[in-house]
Amino acid sequence: MIRNFFSRLMYGRYGSDMLSLVLVCGSLILWLLSGLIQVDALSIILWALSYAAMIWSIFRMFSRNYAKRRAENDRFMELVTPMISKFQRKRAQMRDKDHAYFRCPSCGQTLRVPKGKNRISITCRNCGNVFQKKT
Numbered sequence: 001m002i003r004n005f006f007s008r009l010m011y012g013r014y015g016s017d018m019l020s021l022v023l024v025c026g027s028l029i030l031w032l033l034s035g036l037i038q039v040d041a042l043s044i045i046l047w048a049l050s051y052a053a054m055i056w057s058i059f060r061m062f063s064r065n066y067a068k069r070r071a072e073n074d075r076f077m078e079l080v081t082p083m084i085s086k087f088q089r090k091r092a093q094m095r096d097k098d099h100a101y102f103r104c105p106s107c108g109q110t111l112r113v114p115k116g117k118n119r120i121s122i123t124c125r126n127c128g129n130v131f132q133k134k135t
Protein backbone atom coordinates (compact mmCIF):
# COMPACT_ATOMS: atom_id res chain seq x y z
CA MET A 1 0.00 0.00 0.00
CA ILE A 2 2.68 2.50 1.05
CA ARG A 3 5.08 1.20 -1.61
CA ASN A 4 2.35 1.62 -4.15
CA PHE A 5 1.80 5.17 -3.00
CA PHE A 6 5.49 6.00 -3.34
CA SER A 7 5.92 4.39 -6.72
CA ARG A 8 2.91 6.36 -7.98
CA LEU A 9 4.25 9.52 -6.35
CA MET A 10 7.67 9.13 -7.96
CA TYR A 11 6.37 8.05 -11.36
CA GLY A 12 7.82 10.29 -14.07
CA ARG A 13 9.90 12.16 -11.53
CA TYR A 14 13.62 12.63 -11.75
CA GLY A 15 14.46 10.93 -8.42
CA SER A 16 17.77 11.16 -6.61
CA ASP A 17 21.28 11.56 -7.95
CA MET A 18 24.70 12.47 -6.62
CA LEU A 19 23.94 16.19 -6.42
CA SER A 20 20.76 15.56 -4.41
CA LEU A 21 22.60 13.19 -2.09
CA VAL A 22 25.29 15.79 -1.44
CA LEU A 23 22.62 18.46 -0.91
CA VAL A 24 20.82 16.30 1.66
CA CYS A 25 24.07 15.48 3.51
CA GLY A 26 25.22 19.11 3.31
CA SER A 27 21.86 20.27 4.59
CA LEU A 28 22.08 17.95 7.61
CA ILE A 29 25.64 19.09 8.39
CA LEU A 30 24.63 22.77 8.12
CA TRP A 31 21.60 22.12 10.31
CA LEU A 32 23.80 20.49 12.98
CA LEU A 33 26.32 23.32 12.77
CA SER A 34 23.59 25.95 13.10
CA GLY A 35 22.59 24.28 16.36
CA LEU A 36 26.16 24.08 17.65
CA ILE A 37 27.34 27.59 16.77
CA GLN A 38 26.55 30.13 19.44
CA VAL A 39 26.78 33.20 17.21
CA ASP A 40 23.18 34.17 16.42
CA ALA A 41 23.67 35.75 12.99
CA LEU A 42 25.88 32.92 11.73
CA SER A 43 23.57 30.30 13.15
CA ILE A 44 20.58 31.81 11.32
CA ILE A 45 22.51 31.92 8.03
CA LEU A 46 23.53 28.26 8.38
CA TRP A 47 19.97 27.30 9.27
CA ALA A 48 18.64 29.14 6.20
CA LEU A 49 21.26 27.51 3.96
CA SER A 50 20.39 24.12 5.41
CA TYR A 51 16.71 24.62 4.54
CA ALA A 52 17.55 25.99 1.11
CA ALA A 53 19.68 22.91 0.34
CA MET A 54 16.93 20.58 1.58
CA ILE A 55 14.24 22.34 -0.44
CA TRP A 56 16.43 22.35 -3.54
CA SER A 57 17.15 18.62 -3.23
CA ILE A 58 13.44 17.82 -2.75
CA PHE A 59 12.57 20.03 -5.71
CA ARG A 60 15.13 18.17 -7.84
CA MET A 61 13.88 14.72 -6.82
CA PHE A 62 10.27 15.57 -7.69
CA SER A 63 11.14 17.45 -10.83
CA ARG A 64 9.80 16.15 -14.16
CA ASN A 65 12.46 17.97 -16.16
CA TYR A 66 14.91 15.09 -16.66
CA ALA A 67 17.22 16.87 -19.11
CA LYS A 68 17.74 19.92 -16.93
CA ARG A 69 18.29 17.93 -13.72
CA ARG A 70 20.73 15.59 -15.47
CA ALA A 71 22.65 18.57 -16.89
CA GLU A 72 22.88 20.04 -13.36
CA ASN A 73 24.22 16.78 -12.01
CA ASP A 74 26.73 16.47 -14.87
CA ARG A 75 28.04 19.96 -14.21
CA PHE A 76 28.29 19.16 -10.50
CA MET A 77 30.21 15.93 -11.21
CA GLU A 78 32.58 17.77 -13.55
CA LEU A 79 33.31 20.14 -10.70
CA VAL A 80 33.89 17.55 -7.96
CA THR A 81 35.61 14.72 -9.88
CA PRO A 82 39.01 16.49 -10.01
CA MET A 83 38.72 17.24 -6.27
CA ILE A 84 37.91 13.60 -5.47
CA SER A 85 40.82 12.27 -7.52
CA LYS A 86 43.18 14.80 -5.93
CA PHE A 87 42.01 13.67 -2.49
CA GLN A 88 42.47 10.00 -3.44
CA ARG A 89 45.99 10.70 -4.71
CA LYS A 90 46.91 12.53 -1.48
CA ARG A 91 45.52 9.66 0.59
CA ALA A 92 47.52 7.10 -1.42
CA GLN A 93 50.66 9.18 -0.85
CA MET A 94 50.00 9.34 2.90
CA ARG A 95 49.59 5.57 3.06
CA ASP A 96 52.75 4.93 1.06
CA LYS A 97 55.33 4.39 3.82
CA ASP A 98 58.19 3.49 1.48
CA HIS A 99 58.25 6.66 -0.59
CA ALA A 100 58.40 10.38 -0.06
CA TYR A 101 56.66 12.73 -2.48
CA PHE A 102 58.03 16.07 -3.55
CA ARG A 103 56.94 18.69 -5.97
CA CYS A 104 59.51 19.93 -8.45
CA PRO A 105 60.18 23.61 -7.60
CA SER A 106 60.54 24.61 -11.22
CA CYS A 107 57.73 22.74 -13.05
CA GLY A 108 55.42 21.49 -10.28
CA GLN A 109 55.62 17.82 -11.28
CA THR A 110 55.09 15.40 -8.36
CA LEU A 111 58.11 13.16 -7.87
CA ARG A 112 58.30 9.96 -5.86
CA VAL A 113 61.54 8.96 -4.17
CA PRO A 114 62.42 6.10 -1.79
CA LYS A 115 62.22 7.05 1.89
CA GLY A 116 64.91 6.78 4.56
CA LYS A 117 67.93 7.89 2.54
CA ASN A 118 68.43 11.19 4.38
CA ARG A 119 69.56 13.97 2.05
CA ILE A 120 69.27 13.13 -1.59
CA SER A 121 69.35 15.08 -4.79
CA ILE A 122 66.31 14.56 -6.92
CA THR A 123 66.35 14.96 -10.66
CA CYS A 124 62.98 15.92 -12.08
CA ARG A 125 62.00 13.49 -14.80
CA ASN A 126 59.86 16.13 -16.42
CA CYS A 127 62.20 19.13 -16.75
CA GLY A 128 65.58 17.83 -15.58
CA ASN A 129 65.81 20.28 -12.66
CA VAL A 130 67.97 18.96 -9.78
CA PHE A 131 67.13 19.82 -6.18
CA GLN A 132 68.04 18.49 -2.73
CA LYS A 133 65.57 17.17 -0.18
CA LYS A 134 65.57 15.28 3.09
CA THR A 135 63.40 12.16 2.96
Ligand SMILES: [Zn+2]
Binds near residue numbers: 124129
Ligand atom coordinates in the same frame (compact mmCIF):
# COMPACT_ATOMS: atom_id res chain seq x y z
ZN1 LIG B 1 60.51 19.66 -12.98
